[in-house]
Structure formats: C-alpha cells, structure tokens
Amino acid sequence: MTAVNPLLPQKVTLQEIVAETPEIKTLRLASEKGIPFDFIPGQCAMISLPPVGEALFSITSSPGCREYLEFSIKKVGAVTRALHELEPGQQLGLRGPYGNGFPLEALRGKDLLFIGGGIGLAPLRSLINYCLERRGDFGGIDILYGARTPEDLIRREEIMERWPAAPDTRVYLTVDAPYPGWEGHVAFVPAYLSELAFSPENRIAITCGPPAMIKFVLKALEELNFAPEQVITTLEMRMKCGVGKCGRCNIGSLYVCRDGPVFTLAQLRQLPPEY
Amino acid sequence: MIRYIQESRLEELFRILSRRGPLYLPLAEGPSLSFRPWSEGAPVDLKTVNSTVSAKEIFLPREEAYFCYRRAGRELALEPLEQEAANAVAFGLRACDLRGLEMLDRVFKDQDPPDGLYLRRREQTAIVALACAEPAPYCFCSLFGIDPARAGGADLQAWWHGEGLCLKALTAAGEELLSSAGELLHEGPAGAEEPPRVETGNFGLKLEGLPAGLRERFDDPVWEELYRSCLGCGACTYICPTCYCFDLEDFGHQEKGERYRCWDSCMFREFTLMAGGHNPRPTRKERVRNRFLHKLQYYPERYGEIACTGCGRCLRSCPVDLNIVQVIRALGGESR
Numbered sequence A: 001m002t003a004v005n006p007l008l009p010q011k012v013t014l015q016e017i018v019a020e021t022p023e024i025k026t027l028r029l030a031s032e033k034g035i036p037f038d039f040i041p042g043q044c045a046m047i048s049l050p051p052v053g054e055a056l057f058s059i060t061s062s063p064g065c066r067e068y069l070e071f072s073i074k075k076v077g078a079v080t081r082a083l084h085e086l087e088p089g090q091q092l093g094l095r096g097p098y099g100n101g102f103p104l105e106a107l108r109g110k111d112l113l114f115i116g117g118g119i120g121l122a123p124l125r126s127l128i129n130y131c132l133e134r135r136g137d138f139g140g141i142d143i144l145y146g147a148r149t150p151e152d153l154i155r156r157e158e159i160m161e162r163w164p165a166a167p168d169t170r171v172y173l174t175v176d177a178p179y180p181g182w183e184g185h186v187a188f189v190p191a192y193l194s195e196l197a198f199s200p201e202n203r204i205a206i207t208c209g210p211p212a213m214i215k216f217v218l219k220a221l222e223e224l225n226f227a228p229e230q231v232i233t234t235l236e237m238r239m240k241c242g243v244g245k246c247g248r249c250n251i252g253s254l255y256v257c258r259d260g261p262v263f264t265l266a267q268l269r270q271l272p273p274e275y
Numbered sequence B: 001m002i003r004y005i006q007e008s009r010l011e012e013l014f015r016i017l018s019r020r021g022p023l024y025l026p027l028a029e030g031p032s033l034s035f036r037p038w039s040e041g042a043p044v045d046l047k048t049v050n051s052t053v054s055a056k057e058i059f060l061p062r063e064e065a066y067f068c069y070r071r072a073g074r075e076l077a078l079e080p081l082e083q084e085a086a087n088a089v090a091f092g093l094r095a096c097d098l099r100g101l102e103m104l105d106r107v108f109k110d111q112d113p114p115d116g117l118y119l120r121r122r123e124q125t126a127i128v129a130l131a132c133a134e135p136a137p138y139c140f141c142s143l144f145g146i147d148p149a150r151a152g153g154a155d156l157q158a159w160w161h162g163e164g165l166c167l168k169a170l171t172a173a174g175e176e177l178l179s180s181a182g183e184l185l186h187e188g189p190a191g192a193e194e195p196p197r198v199e200t201g202n203f204g205l206k207l208e209g210l211p212a213g214l215r216e217r218f219d220d221p222v223w224e225e226l227y228r229s230c231l232g233c234g235a236c237t238y239i240c241p242t243c244y245c246f247d248l249e250d251f252g253h254q255e256k257g258e259r260y261r262c263w264d265s266c267m268f269r270e271f272t273l274m275a276g277g278h279n280p281r282p283t284r285k286e287r288v289r290n291r292f293l294h295k296l297q298y299y300p301e302r303y304g305e306i307a308c309t310g311c312g313r314c315l316r317s318c319p320v321d322l323n324i325v326q327v328i329r330a331l332g333g334e335s336r
C-alpha cells in the first residue's frame, strides 16, 4: 500500500481577486477541472503560497458552484498579506477539504437564524447560498450581519440585493457606530439580536464572528430561550496539518480541524474552556 | 530456530544489513544516544538503556522536506520529494520503543487519512528489537504491561547471551534478515531459546490506581502548583516516544525552495498563538496541563490507551523533574 501524502497541496489558479473592504479580499480559485474537490458548507481548505507558507480558510462559495472555490481573506499576517498582493493567473497550492462542516441534516425543515460579524460571514455565506439553492428544504431564513463600519461589510451585492429578494428571507444589517451616509441600524450585533427577539421555536441559530461577539451572541440567545442544541457556532484555533495529527488545534480530546470547526453550544459545554 | 553472533563480529553484520538500505542503530553523539543511520566505524551502543531520544525519529524524523517548489512569474511547480526509506533496518529498539510506535501508528497509520511519509518508512523498515538485560533506574514499563524481553511488533527479537547476541525471527522479514547474514551467524547456544526474564520497577504505581475522572479535574488546584517549575524548554516533548506534534514550514526564496515538516512542541507559547495575538494556551500552566492530559486523558479517550510507555526518559531528562510519575502522584495516582 502506498498512501499519498495528505500534506501535499494540489495546484490551483487564482481566477479573480476582489477587494471587499480595505482589509478583506475575496479570491476565486480553480483547478483545471473546476472545483478541485467536493465539500460541504462550513468546511475549510489550506491555501499555500511558498515561500510564505500556508493558512486555513473557510470555503465561502456554495457547493452548488462547480467552477471555482471562493475564499474571503482578511489581512492579518504573513500569508494573508502575500495573498492580498496576488494578481489573477497566479498559481497556488491548495489542500482540503477539512473539518466537519455544518450539520445539514439537522437543519432541514427548520427556520434558520444566521448571525455574523465581520469576516465571520465567510463560512455562513456558503451555507446561506446552499439553503437558498434548495429553498424548499428549509423554513424561514433570517440573516443578521454586522461590522464595525459600512465599509467593513462584505459581499454587498448579496447582503443588500440578492438575499433580501430571496423568498421568505430577511436581512438585518448593523454597524457599530454612526457613520456618514449610513442610514441603517446602529448597534453591536448582540444588542440588535436581543432587540429583534427571535423566537426559538423550530429555529436553529448559526453564528460566526470575532470571539467577543460570539460570547455575547451566545448570551443573548440564551436569554431568548434558545436551547444549547439549537445554537451552532464555529471555533478557530491555530492550525498546521488540518488532519488531526500535528497536535496544534486540540481542545480536550477533540481536534478542531477534523471534529470541528462547527460545534453546537451543547457540544462546546462538554469541552474544557481552552479556545 | 535461534541464531547467534559474537559481539566482536557485529560490525560485519551491520555491514551486510546496511547494504539493503539505511541501518538505524543507537549511535553515541557525545553524551547523547540516538538512532542514526550507521556507517563504517560509527560508535554503536547496544548496551545503554535507553537511547536519549526515542526511536520515533526513525519514522517521524526531526525534519524532512516533502516537496520542492519553483516559482516563475505566476507559475508554481510543486514536486513531491522522494524519501530514502527503502529497505531500512531499525536495530536495537527496546520493547518500550515498540510500544511507542503502536501509539504513533494509531495517529499516523490507522487514523484516516494515513500519513504517507510515516507509512512509507514504517512499511519499508524491518525492526530488530533488543531485550533489555538490565533495566535503568528510571524504567517503569511494567506499569503498562510491557515485557522488556519481548517486544510486540518486531521482525526479529535479539538478546544478549554470553559474549554475543541471540537472534530469533518473528516474521518472514525477520527470517530474511537472518538468511542475508548467512555464514556470519551460528546456531544458538543450548538453553538459550528465549530471552531471560527481566523485572522492571513501577515506582509503586498501579494501572488501576492511575488517576481517573480527569475530565472533571481540569480546574483542579493541582495544576496551579505543578507547572510552576517548568522552564518551557520542550525537552520532554522531543525525547518522549509518544509526543508527535509537528510544524510545517517553507525554506527557500521566491523562486525555489522546499516545504518541510519538523518536530514542534506544545510546551512553546508560539505553538497555539493565533493571528491577532489570542492564545488559547497562554501560560505554562495551560501548556503543562495540556501535555500531561494528552498522555493521561485525551489520547486514551481518542485511541483507547494511556500515551506513556514507562520509558523513563522524562524522569532522566527534565531539568526540574516535572515528569509523568510526579504528575501521576500529584493527581493522587498512588497504589499505596
């Protein structure tokens, strides 16, 4: 038996790179056959650019898109800075998909409440578009999305036009502080969530964003009587291998790279608070 | 059938075995002993128990490049690097080294996806186990049911007898090693059919007495005390046969270079440091706790066995004696 090396990236080409905000760009990657592998929403992939290294990102496009994978990437360090500087036609390394992805079966037939902050919309977007492609399989869809300023909201065309126009789908946008020209809502995401007071009945809440936001969102959901099983979130740990071997991303005996990054709040409560 | 070779002729045996491919033996490097490819005249030490660094590095090397890249304009070429593992022989592993390999196998071989680099080395390496004639004061492998005279998973079992080594094949690959040595080996001496029994200590610990219910003891005050002396040097993780954390890095320049994997240590702050400065294990307290809970709770929860072989390396090498026996005792794991 000769096993292939799972750490070996395959080659993909950057088709398009679009600036979403001053800090976030969306990259479109494809191999010769279109998408390099199948995946489910919530899964991630490791993008390589030697000699800078590799880093893990959520696949933000929907599995329904067969031509390319999209990643929305925030510039925070060495790899992300190098990725931001690329131009279309650049070849890159890619390996994946990694992680468990969202529990699609458990979401079927439910009303869905998406709560995102900043770059945290990236994994949610894959699932939102997946659900909209199979609209009949899911109940009502509510999307609450916030960022520091209007400039920091990503995927404008979708959040402002396409999603609000989809059947039985509502989008609530908010920014942290008043901003010239912004006529929408002003509040932190958790405060707006409490104000909107969604009922937990037959509803699943799915949240992703900066740790501080998640913390208060979880609290707000609890106050709205969402049970821990009805709340889904994603965790972020430093990662290298993506396949549960390098030892970096464990929380207790779970590895976020393969047992996560998607967890219900009920599962999180079983884990040592080390994330 | 038992075969026999005089100690004075071992060099000739090494010469024959090394013709097949790399022959790993415990070689002295100053005061340190580690498994390295043998070459003519190398300082082999088959007597000392135990090698300073465990035998894991034969299969999970300290560093190994696995692809090279070339960039020209927007083009990128990725080319896997071939390993030199073919037909290797690992000679002189102790029973605890082999138990350590079982632990690594679960992670790198049995858990999907298998690790191609590890698997190739594992499959292409014949293992000659060496029974311990006399355990070291640090050894406590008997706690984990290891018999130092009988190693599970080896191709050949060797043991000292008089002025030489007895050799007994355990697998077809072991038979083949013996027949390749031809004339060099004699018939084994009468009365030496099995390696002699050896007793090792257990520091007064019993498997049933090991701390249980650790899930509920994550916030136990014991951790608050234990970690304080730790220097965060990482030595414990490098020498331990059941530690396997690694890092992946690029080495090279814009046009050309390699990606390699190398040992890393969960005892380092940077190990879990995230972009933006957040660190889920920010101090030595969290890191020491994570390392020992990995051995005593996390690995067993996932793979069904405590990740310690009783090899005693951390007892010998930790500069502040923050070893697994101390930790088990601090957690109340005494048998008396």
Ligand SMILES: Cc1cc2nc3c(=O)[nH]c(=O)nc-3n(C[C@H](O)[C@H](O)[C@H](O)COP(=O)(O)OP(=O)(O)OC[C@H]3O[C@@H](n4cnc5c(N)ncnc54)[C@H](O)[C@@H]3O)c2cc1C
Residues within 6 Å of the ligand: A044, A055, A056, A057, A058, A059, A072, A073, A074, A075, A076, A077, A078, A079, A080, A081, A119, A122, A123, A235, A236, A237, A238, A239, A261, B273, B274, B275, B276, B277, B278
């Ligand atoms: C499951 C998962 C999904 C993710 N999805 C996305 C996504 O969709 N989009 C996205 O943008 N991100 C995502 N991330 C985060 C992303 O992986 C990280 O932002 C990325 O790895 C950062 O890589 P980098 O090389 O740019 O930063 P690095 O250069 O590795 O890190 C920079 C940080 O490292 C530390 N650091 C590095 N060097 C030094 C030094 N010399 N001194 C002090 N500190 C230093 C600092 O904390 C600094 O902020 C995800 C992460 C996970 C785990």
Ligand code: SF4
Residues within 6 Å of the ligand: B229, B230, B231, B232, B233, B234, B235, B236, B237, B267, B317, B318, B319, B320, B321, B322, B323
């Ligand atoms: S436990 Fe001992 S060997 Fe390990 S990092 Fe701390 S001081 Fe070093």
Ligand code: SF4
Residues within 6 Å of the ligand: B239, B240, B241, B242, B295, B307, B308, B309, B310, B311, B312, B313, B314, B315, B323, B324
């Ligand atoms: S924890 Fe110590 S005794 Fe146990 S296997 Fe590791 S180095 Fe050996």
Ligand code: FES
Residues within 6 Å of the ligand: A238, A239, A240, A241, A242, A243, A244, A245, A246, A247, A248, A249, A250, A255, A256, A257, A258
């Ligand atoms: S990233 Fe290596 S174990 Fe999770």
